[in-house]
Amino acid sequence: MTAARPRILDLFAGPGGWSHGLCALGLRDVGIEIDAAVCATRAAAGHATIRADVATYPTAPFAGKVTGLIGSPPCQTFSAAGLRAGSTDLPLCHQALDDLARGRDTRAELRAACADSRSLLVVEPLRYALDLRPEWIALEEVPAALPLFEHTARTLTALGYSTWAGVLNAADFGLAQTRRRAFLMASRTGPALPPQPTHADGGTPADLFGDGLPAWRTMLDVLGCPPGEVVTRGNHTAGGSRFSTTGPSWAITGRARSWLLKVGNRPSATRRRLDQPAPTLLFGKALNDVSWIDADGTPVRRLSVAEAAVLQGFPATYPWAGSRTKQFEQIGNAVPAPLATAVLRPLLPTALEVAA
Secondary structure: OOOOOEEEEEEOOOOOOOOHHHOOOOOEEEEOOOOOOHHHHHHHHHHHHHEOOOOOOOOOHHOOOOEEEEOOOOOOOOOOOOOOHHHHHHHHHHHHHHHHHHHOOOOHHHHHHHHHHHHHHHHHHHHHHHHHOOEEEEEEHHHOOOOOOHHHHHHHOOOOEEEEEEEEEEHOOOOOOOEEEEEEEEEOOOOOOOOOOOOOOOOOOOEEOOOOOOOOOOOOHHHHHOOEEEEEEEOOOOOOEEOOOOOOOOOHHHHHHHOOOOOOOOOEEEEEEEOOOEEEOHHHHHHHEEEEEOOOOOEEEEEOHHHHHHOOOOOOOOOOOOHHHHHHHHHHOOOOOHHHHHHHHHHHHHHHHOOO
């Protein structure tokens, strides 16, 4: 008898970071997402979506139908780039997790007591997990939410899940960005173990046990002009720009190799050279402050949507919907697809055999 393909539910699905990461494994999910522009992006990218509020959507329609559960609750209240209301609301979030584990749903009253009602969204994955009992679970948030993931993991462990909670750096898994995020992995069918890095800062040497790891990928690696045939745009008098016929149209060549990416408008704003990974991409109110500058600090231009998408692990042609601001917001909030693939692979060995 052939095993059934996994049925995967993606809470707070976003534009498709988890979904695109699953596609690399030959699998697909169904997402729940409330934002209209984000739903339009998912539709254009071919990802199945239910437009609804995760916090009010009933779990009953999914009973007995969900193999895997994914969730990336909104992180604005916990993010260092936000107002950090989530720090004030942490005790209420912990109480909600305890109450759900005891079979009491106190979300409504606790939400009313929160400094930011969005803080309590971080407990929604546990509600779905308790009701649906999927074989495996993968959750993602900003590092500040790790204590809540550790709390959730304790509850899942008591239910028979193997769990792991910790912080991963996306640069260790092939993304050209040093983005750190908290993850919770849980499985009822095998050990929940963190993924093994594929890259390292500066690389590691070969030894008796393997070939070592390559160095972190840089912005130049993913945005620069790869080897191959080039064409020139311009004229013989004024000169032109050279572009690879197979590379991205914004290929960075010549003088641009001295550019730095600046994130933020303060004197202490993070700056990274083109031959380094990008820092964590933060947009929202800081959208206009993510830009290229010259080596002497002179502004050159803003980061483009396509560049931001590639630095977040999406194809340059990913079909973002909504305004320019909305597109950047989606990119900045998404789980990088290569990191999603790395986290999901060890949770899905049986499912991958079925997909193959």
